[in-house]
Amino acid sequence: MNPIYSGLPTTIFEKMSAIARETGAINLGQGFPDAPGPRDILESAADALLTLSNQYPPMAGLPELRRAIADHYRRHQGIDFDAASEVVVTSGATEALAAAIFAILSPGDEAILIEPLYDAYAPLVRRAGGVVRTIRLQPPTWRLDPADLDAAITARTRLIIVNNPVNPTGTMFDRETLTAIAERCIADGIIALCDEVWEHVRFGPDHVPLIALPGMRELTVKIGSAGKIFALTGWKVGWLIADKALAGVIAKTHQFLTFTTPPNLQWAVAEGLAKPDGWFDSMRAGFAASRDRLVDGLRTAGFVVLPADATWFVSIDLAASGLALDDVTFAERMAHEAGVVSIPMSAFYESDPITSIVRLCYAKDDATIDEAVRRMAAFRATLAS
Numbered sequence: 001m002n003p004i005y006s007g008l009p010t011t012i013f014e015k016m017s018a019i020a021r022e023t024g025a026i027n028l029g030q031g032f033p034d035a036p037g038p039r040d041i042l043e044s045a046a047d048a049l050l051t052l053s054n055q056y057p058p059m060a061g062l063p064e065l066r067r068a069i070a071d072h073y074r075r076h077q078g079i080d081f082d083a084a085s086e087v088v089v090t091s092g093a094t095e096a097l098a099a100a101i102f103a104i105l106s107p108g109d110e111a112i113l114i115e116p117l118y119d120a121y122a123p124l125v126r127r128a129g130g131v132v133r134t135i136r137l138q139p140p141t142w143r144l145d146p147a148d149l150d151a152a153i154t155a156r157t158r159l160i161i162v163n164n165p166v167n168p169t170g171t172m173f174d175r176e177t178l179t180a181i182a183e184r185c186i187a188d189g190i191i192a193l194c195d196e197v198w199e200h201v202r203f204g205p206d207h208v209p210l211i212a213l214p215g216m217r218e219l220t221v222k223i224g225s226a227g228k229i230f231a232l233t234g235w236k237v238g239w240l241i242a243d244k245a246l247a248g249v250i251a252k253t254h255q256f257l258t259f260t261t262p263p264n265l266q267w268a269v270a271e272g273l274a275k276p277d278g279w280f281d282s283m284r285a286g287f288a289a290s291r292d293r294l295v296d297g298l299r300t301a302g303f304v305v306l307p308a309d310a311t312w313f314v315s316i317d318l319a320a321s322g323l324a325l326d327d328v329t330f331a332e333r334m335a336h337e338a339g340v341v342s343i344p345m346s347a348f349y350e351s352d353p354i355t356s357i358v359r360l361c362y363a364k365d366d367a368t369i370d371e372a373v374r375r376m377a378a379f380r381a382t383l384a385s
Contacts, residue, residue, distance in 0.1 A: 004126050011119060012347035016331065020341040026364075026372045029331075029341040031167075031312050033363035037232040038272065045235075045268035057263040059255050061089025061239070068270035069224070069239050076200075076280075079212050085244040088251045089266060091258040092236035093197045093225040098124050099254040100193050100221045100240060101159070105130040109158035114144065116168050116348030118195065121161050131156070134350050139317065139357060140306045142169045146180040153184060159191050162210060165198040168348050168359045170308030170315065175208050182213045185220075191246070192216065197225035197238070200280055202310035203288045211241070218243045221250065226269040231283075231363065237261055237269050287312065287362075290369060294362040297373030302380055312363040315345060319356040323383055326355040338379035340372050 013030045020027035070083040081087055090096040107129030113121050115136045122132050135148040165172045185192050192210050199207040211220035226237040240250060295305050295314055304320035318330055327344035335341045342360050346353035
């Protein structure tokens, strides 16, 4: 068997979610909401399933969805893309990542990854024959030091993967940091693969897409996700956007991964992307309220919560909270003893992980959040006694 994959453990998300299923614990680990998703989009998908074609759609995506994606970014981020040649629809953002990595990297090329990181990045780079080089963000601010980036760049650097807003930290890179990344990409001809699936789920400044910065149009692959925008994670409808030359090669990789994506879901997502600005504002306000509810409850219970301006996640600092347990031990004990599942942050590192931080998903209803906080407060009390 291929050693890149045969040696990998089961993902931490599946491991912790399995505990939740087996024990009935509240699952604040894997990132999916309790809510069913926007009713009108669900109805559009159901109607399309019954009344429109269920045969192969075009490999690069239905024209209606590709136009909707281009129109969406023109309206929300002021960027013009050609729907016919610069937009490719994929079966989820992870497939877009795979297609881009396989298309860009040749054996021996180096890719810079930023830790803590989404766990799919490194295996995909290695499967492409690439070499992983990492730089690290440090809590509590999780800011990127440009000097660390300089130290990681070599003559073999071909790619940097930039996740912004950042999962798992729940933070965002500011324009100054993105400009520093752009300057180095331009100077060294490095392609930036921008995982921007959380671009609409942010509560501070507007999202700044790296592809919009001067000189980055030809050096950036931008990835988006309907699953994150509309809280429909099981749909697995994503897309990538890049200059025609890049997009054309990545599309050739995509055609031999999934080839296409269910057409009824594509039609429904096209309608969803045209929703008025007020819908997106309301969506963010709802998640912000859930975040604040969880954060306030955790702080009242004595946990130190790290800043979170985006995504569906917040993190608690165990050491700062006066708890001596490492993150894995804490997460496993809390799952079994308190009935609340979390994700240890150490799972998001390639090596030498930070082991004092645990991530929680707040995309849950109020009653679930309140019960989770009650259980965590009681669990914390047992650790302090």
